[in-house]
Amino acid sequence: MTTNQTHTIAPVLPVPATAARLTALVGALATLGSTFLAWTWTAEFPGDLTVTGYPGGLQVLTLTGALLTALFALAGHGVRGLGWLVPGGKNSPVRLLALGTFTTTWYAVLAITVELGGLVNLEPGGWIAAVASLVTLVGALGLPADVPAENPGPASGWQRFTHAFKAPAPGKAAPLPSWAEILIIAAAFGIGLFIFTYGIDTEYAELFIGFLLLIGFGAPAVARAGLNRRLGALTATHKNVTVTAAFVAAFAFPFTQSNDAYATIGANILIFATVALGLNVVVGLAGLLDLGYVAFLGVGAYTAALFSGSPSSTIGIQLPFWAAVLAGAAASLIFGVVIGAPTLRLHGDYLAIVTLGFGEIFRIAMQNMDGASGPDITNGPNGIPNIPDLELFGFNFGEPHNVLGVELGRFSNYYLLMLFFTIIVVTVFRRSDQSRIGRAWVAIREDETAARAMGINAFRLKLLAFALGATLAGMAGTVQAHVTFTVTPAQYKFVEAVPPNSAFLLAAVILGGMGTVSGPLIGAALLYLIPAKLQFMSDYQLLLFGIALILLMRFRPEGLIADRRKQLEFHETGQLDAPKGDIGLSKAGV
Amino acid sequence: MTTDTVTPAGTGTPVLHASGVTMRFGGLTAVRNVELTVNSGEIVGLIGPNGAGKTTFFNCLTGLYIPTEGTVSYKGKVLPHRSHLVTQAGIARTFQNIRLFANMTVLENVLVGRHTRTKEGLWSALLRGPGFKKAERESEARAMELLEFTGLAAKRDHLARNLPYGEQRKLEIARALASEPGLLLLDEPTAGMNPQETRATEELVFAIRDQGIAVLVIEHDMRFIFNLCDRVACLVQGEKLVEGTAEVVQGDERVVAAYLGTPFEDAPGAEEVAEVEAAEAHATDRAPGPDSTTGATGTTSTTGPEGDPK
Numbered sequence A: 001m002t003t004n005q006t007h008t009i010a011p012v013l014p015v016p017a018t019a020a021r022l023t024a025l026v027g028a029l030a031t032l033g034s035t036f037l038a039w040t041w042t043a044e045f046p047g048d049l050t051v052t053g054y055p056g057g058l059q060v061l062t063l064t065g066a067l068l069t070a071l072f073a074l075a076g077h078g079v080r081g082l083g084w085l086v087p088g089g090k091n092s093p094v095r096l097l098a099l100g101t102f103t104t105t106w107y108a109v110l111a112i113t114v115e116l117g118g119l120v121n122l123e124p125g126g127w128i129a130a131v132a133s134l135v136t137l138v139g140a141l142g143l144p145a146d147v148p149a150e151n152p153g154p155a156s157g158w159q160r161f162t163h164a165f166k167a168p169a170p171g172k173a174a175p176l177p178s179w180a181e182i183l184i185i186a187a188a189f190g191i192g193l194f195i196f197t198y199g200i201d202t203e204y205a206e207l208f209i210g211f212l213l214l215i216g217f218g219a220p221a222v223a224r225a226g227l228n229r230r231l232g233a234l235t236a237t238h239k240n241v242t243v244t245a246a247f248v249a250a251f252a253f254p255f256t257q258s259n260d261a262y263a264t265i266g267a268n269i270l271i272f273a274t275v276a277l278g279l280n281v282v283v284g285l286a287g288l289l290d291l292g293y294v295a296f297l298g299v300g301a302y303t304a305a306l307f308s309g310s311p312s313s314t315i316g317i318q319l320p321f322w323a324a325v326l327a328g329a330a331a332s333l334i335f336g337v338v339i340g341a342p343t344l345r346l347h348g349d350y351l352a353i354v355t356l357g358f359g360e361i362f363r364i365a366m367q368n369m370d371g372a373s374g375p376d377i378t379n380g381p382n383g384i385p386n387i388p389d390l391e392l393f394g395f396n397f398g399e400p401h402n403v404l405g406v407e408l409g410r411f412s413n414y415y416l417l418m419l420f421f422t423i424i425v426v427t428v429f430r431r432s433d434q435s436r437i438g439r440a441w442v443a444i445r446e447d448e449t450a451a452r453a454m455g456i457n458a459f460r461l462k463l464l465a466f467a468l469g470a471t472l473a474g475m476a477g478t479v480q481a482h483v484t485f486t487v488t489p490a491q492y493k494f495v496e497a498v499p500p501n502s503a504f505l506l507a508a509v510i511l512g513g514m515g516t517v518s519g520p521l522i523g524a525a526l527l528y529l530i531p532a533k534l535q536f537m538s539d540y541q542l543l544l545f546g547i548a549l550i551l552l553m554r555f556r557p558e559g560l561i562a563d564r565r566k567q568l569e570f571h572e573t574g575q576l577d578a579p580k581g582d583i584g585l586s587k588a589g590v
Numbered sequence B: 001m002t003t004d005t006v007t008p009a010g011t012g013t014p015v016l017h018a019s020g021v022t023m024r025f026g027g028l029t030a031v032r033n034v035e036l037t038v039n040s041g042e043i044v045g046l047i048g049p050n051g052a053g054k055t056t057f058f059n060c061l062t063g064l065y066i067p068t069e070g071t072v073s074y075k076g077k078v079l080p081h082r083s084h085l086v087t088q089a090g091i092a093r094t095f096q097n098i099r100l101f102a103n104m105t106v107l108e109n110v111l112v113g114r115h116t117r118t119k120e121g122l123w124s125a126l127l128r129g130p131g132f133k134k135a136e137r138e139s140e141a142r143a144m145e146l147l148e149f150t151g152l153a154a155k156r157d158h159l160a161r162n163l164p165y166g167e168q169r170k171l172e173i174a175r176a177l178a179s180e181p182g183l184l185l186l187d188e189p190t191a192g193m194n195p196q197e198t199r200a201t202e203e204l205v206f207a208i209r210d211q212g213i214a215v216l217v218i219e220h221d222m223r224f225i226f227n228l229c230d231r232v233a234c235l236v237q238g239e240k241l242v243e244g245t246a247e248v249v250q251g252d253e254r255v256v257a258a259y260l261g262t263p264f265e266d267a268p269g270a271e272e273v274a275e276v277e278a279a280e281a282h283a284t285d286r287a288p289g290p291d292s293t294t295g296a297t298g299t300t301s302t303t304g305p306e307g308d309p310k
Ligand SMILES: Nc1ncnc2c1ncn2[C@@H]1O[C@H](COP(=O)(O)OP(=O)(O)OP(=O)(O)O)[C@@H](O)[C@H]1O
Pocket: B025, B028, B030, B048, B049, B050, B051, B052, B053, B054, B055, B056, B057, B096, B297, B298, B299, B300, B301, B303, B304, B305, B306
């Protein structure tokens, strides 16, 4: 950006720019047209791709991808009125979108071929879609690069390919009237809600995979175009509006669901995400690697279950819900302090191993307190079933209610209850982060010795982070007990195919982005949705999970949503004063 | 044994008093029975060849190490062996190898330094009452004052790791000052700096002293030490060899011998001295950077005396 001599770099495919743009545009339009044709002859392939004149299922995704590709291609060309779409990169978004459309379309075509047994099952529409999306991709790869090369001289094919996806950061936006800015924020959250519900409501695995592919390429395309940064700047000026919009969008979710089965997913995602955000206090802020975090969720859930009035509870007392929440949080807090006090003197890997051990101790203890090998408290492996539904202010959470003309089922009710706790956790996270305590946590994470030399009682603050994280998880656990009807030890394993468990919670935090609010929420949503939607792969789930984590750590170590600090930590910075090379600080020794 | 104790020149009251401080690492005695007093309004220098135990002595003073023997008292009270309590009591320090919070902003680094002088806890942070807002505002104002004082105000929102080397050292001083210390310990504050930056640091240390903060400074740059210090102590192999005014220490042949080695009978030191001085000047003139620091100071240990004491 600020270098004086700029080195040009050839596009991936050596085509004149105009020809390339034209090819991409024509290809995108042809792809778009092809979605109105039949792709196959039988409705056996899910989504019914046999209708001419009306796109269905996977065709809708191709249509969206092609439409966006065409739009960004035009915007990149400088068509009036579309400039706002590409304040950052001009051609890299087109390339990514073309790639996304291509993979989605080819995935659809191949899925038809494989599932129905042969290429004969493709109608001409399918062939056209495949060819047209390929043409679009070829055109897009011929577009010039957005940023000049760093080094002079010819670049290898691979270098040109990776370089083709780099984009400059957008400049400062022209100021808009604040109502317009607020409207843009609202629209952005509306789109976010729409995409989220679309993902949850996908009815078959093929559609969900297509959705993931398109999002996987579409999201970075939008980022390359600079729209994320623009939106980030807006949300930074209108913080309260943003928070409100986020919760309005989250609140609106159950009202978009006609089927309570999908509301279940929503409620479970929310529980998972809330607990992940609690873990983010411990891992993201204070830098304590806790591999047994799910135990705190378990403590809360068991406490609530015991006081829920379940006929199987060994304690005959039924507490009102608010009291159960307080009891669950308090029990978790005590458990957190009891575990934290001896273990937090350890550092790094040692702490991780010990917390992992304590997490398992909790589960096994719950398993053994069955009256045979221990006191009769938890019914052992059978757990506490038949937890009654909550009733608050005459509102029974187990029954459907008609609110504003929409029928909210059991899980929608619990979703809304859980949302209340999510708001609490988000508030706690944000407020503690931006305070003397939060700064002390980050300081400890950065350099504990220096933090202590600055007067920070490191042990006490670490214990505080640990206890706070435990309390938040315990609180979430009290709701979880009611959502799942039953609390058993097996729900609180270290790793298991179904989230939440300690490994997945940590993965949600790391994948989403440590130290951010939205990161764990998005990470949790993805980690819950992917296994829930792709059940046919459940045998390989942990394998895929591992591969995904490795790839992510290789290519985006700061997580999907980058904390401002992390972003600068892992990548060359855009800051003007940033020295090239590593004149950073060495933390080793003397 | 060979300790020359000189009655302090300053008329101030003692701020720091270390008596009989000994630090052993297994068989190695890094600091042996060191007595040192720093009076209010004084700048005291601590010199000594590499590996003499200066940093170890600092670590004993600040509670990072628990000395094997001896006590350290601050304004008459014996200090506990807990780093944060020492800072709380009023001793702040910088590190030989900069230890900033690399991924926090410049302002945040200084705000962390304010930790002991503010007391807003978690509840206050969560409830965000008027008291919290007021305290945050005041902390920020104080931190900005310190950034102005050290000339870093314009860089408040930069990440600490992105500052040039000299400014990182200044930021460490600003962060230490934020804890409102009565005594500031500086461990090689000019290592890796160019001559102009060294001059500026000199001015900064004088300005700090003028605020009523006593300063104890470790440094290898003799010109810096002799310009600055009211009193200088020389540590050799863990023992305090000499203590006195700059002239006394400068003229002491034991100090010269400790730095340059005992001259051979047949090879008088003059040439060697010139050679060494030239080499030193060359080293300090080199571009600043962590590498040149280690080069210039010839740090021997990589295990890190400032690492976690167990
Ligand atoms: N934690 C430790 N464990 C074992 N030995 C140590 C430890 N810390 C320091 N030492 C040893 O103590 C001696 C004094 O080290 P110290 O770092 O205090 O020297 P210094 O005077 O600060 O030297 P320099 O001028 O190079 O900074 C060295 O021999 C060093 O190796």
